[in-house]
Amino acid sequence: MDAGFEEFVEAETPRLLGLAYALTGDPHDAWDLVQEALVRVCMRWHRLADQNPGGYARTTLVRLNVDRLRRLRRELLPGRVPDAPAPVIVDESLDPWLLDALGTLTPHQRAAVVLRCVDDLDHAGIAARLGCSVGTARSHLSRGLARIRDAAAQHEEVRR
Amino acid sequence: MNGHQHESQDRYGDEQVPGEVHDRLRAAAASARPSGPVAPVLRAAVRRRRRQRAAGAGVLASALVAGVVGVAVALPGGGQGVDPAAAPETSTSSPTRAPQGGAFTCSTESRVFGETPPIPDLEEQQRLVRSLSQGHFRRISAYAVRHAEPTALGVVALVIGSEQLARQSLTRLGVALVESYDASAADAGVDDHGQVQQVLQWQLEPVVREVQTATRGIPGDAGIALWQEAGAVLLQWKTPVPDEVQALAGSRDNGVEVIVEGVTYSRADVRDAQARLEAWLQGSGRRDDWSSAYGCADGSGLVVGMVPGAADEPGLAAEIEAAVGMPVLVVPEERPVEMLPQEDVER
Numbered sequence: 001m002d003a004g005f006e007e008f009v010e011a012e013t014p015r016l017l018g019l020a021y022a023l024t025g026d027p028h029d030a031w032d033l034v035q036e037a038l039v040r041v042c043m044r045w046h047r048l049a050d051q052n053p054g055g056y057a058r059t060t061l062v063r064l065n066v067d068r069l070r071r072l073r074r075e076l077l078p079g080r081v082p083d084a085p086a087p088v089i090v091d092e093s094l095d096p097w098l099l100d101a102l103g104t105l106t107p108h109q110r111a112a113v114v115l116r117c118v119d120d121l122d123h124a125g126i127a128a129r130l131g132c133s134v135g136t137a138r139s140h141l142s143r144g145l146a147r148i149r150d151a152a153a154q155h156e157e158v159r160r
Numbered sequence: 161m162n163g164h165q166h167e168s169q170d171r172y173g174d175e176q177v178p179g180e181v182h183d184r185l186r187a188a189a190a191s192a193r194p195s196g197p198v199a200p201v202l203r204a205a206v207r208r209r210r211r212q213r214a215a216g217a218g219v220l221a222s223a224l225v226a227g228v229v230g231v232a233v234a235l236p237g238g239g240q241g242v243d244p245a246a247a248p249e250t251s252t253s254s255p256t257r258a259p260q261g262g263a264f265t266c267s268t269e270s271r272v273f274g275e276t277p278p279i280p281d282l283e284e285q286q287r288l289v290r291s292l293s294q295g296h297f298r299r300i301s302a303y304a305v306r307h308a309e310p311t312a313l314g315v316v317a318l319v320i321g322s323e324q325l326a327r328q329s330l331t332r333l334g335v336a337l338v339e340s341y342d343a344s345a346a347d348a349g350v351d352d353h354g355q356v357q358q359v360l361q362w363q364l365e366p367v368v369r370e371v372q373t374a375t376r377g378i379p380g381d382a383g384i385a386l387w388q389e390a391g392a393v394l395l396q397w398k399t400p401v402p403d404e405v406q407a408l409a410g411s412r413d414n415g416v417e418v419i420v421e422g423v424t425y426s427r428a429d430v431r432d433a434q435a436r437l438e439a440w441l442q443g444s445g446r447r448d449d450w451s452s453a454y455g456c457a458d459g460s461g462l463v464v465g466m467v468p469g470a471a472d473e474p475g476l477a478a479e480i481e482a483a484v485g486m487p488v489l490v491v492p493e494e495r496p497v498e499m500l501p502q503e504d505v506e507r
Contacts, residue, residue, distance in 0.1 A: 001206060006199045013198045018189030030192065035205055038198075042206045048349070056349025091191035098184055117177055117185040128348035131358045133339075145175055152178040 005045045009038055012054055016061060017088055022114045023065045025099045027088035037061040062115065062129045066107040101151030108132070109144030116141060208451075208494040263477060264487040266456030268463050272387040272394055277312065285310030288334050292317060302326070306341035307352040312391030313337060313363060313415045316356045336415070337363070360388040367393050367416045371408055378402055382423045382459045392417040396459050398426040423459025425486060430455035433462045433484040440483035446470070451493040461486050465493030 013034060020030035037060040041053050048056055094102075102110050108130060115121045115129055127137035279285065292308045292315075303321030314336025319326040320343075327338040339359045345351075350358070364386045371384060371393060380398035387394050397405050399422035409420040425433075434453050441447045452465035464480055465471075471492035481488045 001199070001203050009198050009202055014193045017192040017194060021192040022185050022189045027192075031194075035202070038202055039205050039209050042202065043209065051351075052347065052349050054349075055347050059348040059350060087195055089191075089193050089195050090188060092184070092187040094184060094188050098181060101181075113177075113181075114185060116175075117182045118189045124342065124344040125347070128342055128345040128350060131350075131361065133362075134342075141175060145177060148181055149176070149178055152181055 001042060002045055002049075004049055005042055008041075008053055012057060013038070015054075016057060019058060019114070019118055020061055020065070021088065021090055022094075022118050023062070023111060025094050025102060027090055031087040033061050033064055036064055058119075059129050059131075062111050063131060066111060066130065097151065097155045101148055101155075104151070105144050105147055106140075108140045109147070112137060112141040113144040113148060116145075204494060264461060264481075264489055266460045266463070266487070266489050267458050268454075268456065268489070268491065270383075270385055270394075270457040272385045272390075276389040279310055279312055282310055285315050288315050291333075292330075292335070305330070307355070308335070309353065309356055311336075311356060311360055312389060313360060316359050318342075318352065318355055318359075357388050360391065361386060363391070363414050363416055364388065364393055367412055367414075367418060370412075371395055371418060374408055375405055378405060379428070380405070380426045381428075382426045383455075387419075390417070390419075391415060392419050394419050394421060396421045396423045398423060398429070398459070421459075425455065425459050425461065427455070429486065430462060433486050436484045437462070437464065437480065440480065451495040456489065461488060463489050463491060465491050467495060468492040 016034045016037065017030055020033040021027065024030050024033065037057045040060050041048060041057045044056075045053070102113070105113065111130055112126050115126045119125070119129075121129065123134050123138045123141070126141060127134045130137060130140070132140070289308045289310060292305045303319045303323070303326040305326070306318050306320050308315055308317040315334065316337045316339070317326070317330050317335045318339055318341040319330075320341050323338065323340045330338050337359055339355075339362075342350075342355060345355050368384060368386065375381065375395075375397075380402065382396035382398055384396070385394045393416060395405070395408065395418060397420060401420060401422045406420055408418050411417050437453050441450050446466075449467050449470035450464070451467060452463075454463050455461075456463055462480075462484060464477075466476070469492075470476070471490050477488045477490045480490065
């Protein structure tokens, strides 16, 4: 592997893992996404090195996550050992109620909400990551946030 | 209400993110880190991917050789040719075996990832693209063409300024699709060509939904794929393809082609074979040699990845075939790598 790519991996992996964990809520799934995104960056490194490999990796990761449920190739892999340690350490895990709420969103809505919160992206930035028009990104974000607000309000009532 | 919530509200109007959600998502993301060194794991994963690709290229080369042999045999007969105009919409793939009962081969990657069909009116499209990048079309007062290129669905132009006016005037010139240029896409790692691919995807997606709706509940689904380079949606279906599925083949109003391809095995067949493979791996004690299993891209069998060394064992493919009940291609593949916890690495 190119030394420049190794430096990129060391520098970028924690941020990518953070985004992937927020998108999936599962450390194993987060690692799978990050690994696949980084492998794809590596395969194109000679072209990406002078451009924006970080942006490419994040976009790839977001789109891979959206596509997870509609992948063309259903690959069967050796099963994970249930007690195996998570390949990712997350000190501040997402609360179960928030995980449940995020789980009710469509993959696009969830990505839009996460990209707004974690990457602080505006509509154009979310659209570029998702590969949709700005109007569609606005719609995903608006609907996603509406559901999250409902869930947050219900959670608040339960806590009282 | 905390500071983040105020910030979100000020900047984004009514798209208010509940402060707790915002803070918890950011805190969770910021606290995630790998539990071990990443580079060695990535090195192994890249090696694995390169092996997979090499295996795919090798299989493709064999298939091409077989194809050339087939043509050489058919031509002298003179009566075997296929009239392109009479060619059916459906193509059919079937298990491929080398002469004298040799090993089964199949493609491991869908042709939508590797094949770029020629664009019939490419020269005409190139002329149009040149004219857009020169003279007064490059910049007039209401809009400017930022990027244009030929595609299977015609010239796609990405414009800045008034998309509506650009669409009105450019479509009159023969441009097929006009969309706004997204200046922020470069920050997301998407170049101009990537934006054009995205525009093509927008044309394909409604057709995919239409096809999925029309085929819901009909057994035999073997996969559906977007094929931007061909301006097509590739639908694979187990043969015999039902009439109602076959009827979906053909062009749509936006020029998108639906290609219905008959294949030997459905996704359900592949899932059953995967389940039988798991049982065989368990029973034969070969689980540690196994790395992956997935359907051939042409729906003709099962690809089974075995660790290098084990994959070369004579008779292994035949043994697995007997267990799973369909043709099997064994390819050398390292096992997927999981990261070790930090304490194991330090030990």
